Amino acid sequence: MVILNAFHLPGPSIMFIERVCVATDGSDIAVQAAQMGALLARAGAGRMVAVSVAQPHFSMPDSGAAVPDTRAEFLRAHEAARAHVETVRRIADAAGVSCEWATPLSSVPGPEIVRIAEEQGCDLIVMGTHGPNDANRLFAGSVAQYVLANSTVPVLLLRVPREASRPEFGEFP
Template sequence: MFKTILVPTDGSERSDKAINNAIDYAKHCGSKIVGISVAEPYPFSPLAESSMAIDPALYEENVRTLAEQHVRKIADAAQAAGVPCQTATMMSFAPDEEIVNAAKTYGCDVIFMASHGRSGLSRMFLGSKTQKVLAHSTIPVLVLR
């Protein structure tokens, strides 16, 4: 039986499915939830800097706020179900690494996460965060589609 469940979210409907499943499991098994969201920093490019109209500080503030809203959704759902929950947000260009590190940091024994179901070229070029977590995690990963 899993006692501490890590639930990463990007705010998508598929992530909501993982959240709901994790909370249902936690409620029935007496587990706790750790919700995380990883915001990607401003993609700085010195060559394009002079032509960019976006303020990097404003961009990062906005993506951090969005990540905080995503984990707030987890916390609110867990509270409504009576499930203990803690949340964290972080900034990183490698969300998959942050997910694996968070599982270790918070002593999680399982990860419930969504897969966006990409295949073919889009998967090859965009990469699969879920696939990378599966490859590097030392604990079980439950992937929901």
């Protein structure tokens, strides 16, 4: 499923893409989003910005347990984010596209993705979503939903289709 959130301007609706922001968490769908981003960037001016937000994960220690090593967790989160943008950079290189990168530190990735895309003058954000495929729930994951709802930059979301039964339609008069 592909979702494109773009604003419509009066007149011909031609969008020239000079710089594509690819947000990645290292998942398979994020790699597919990077490949799509590289294709779109190559068709335009050939520039990408890879973003992976370094997200440290902390938990409260049990009573009497040692306090977690925060420095080690920050380092782990940053190294994971660097590995994710390195994957995007290799995809961009293979497509003949230049690629800058950013690995900001935050526990909430959505605002950082939007901020970097806007600061870098990106024309499109491409990202994967792990959102549920249940009609009773939202169509996108929380990060993708945040970016889609709050970005002034058009957003292209890629999602892996899940196995689902086809909807049953009644007879039309």
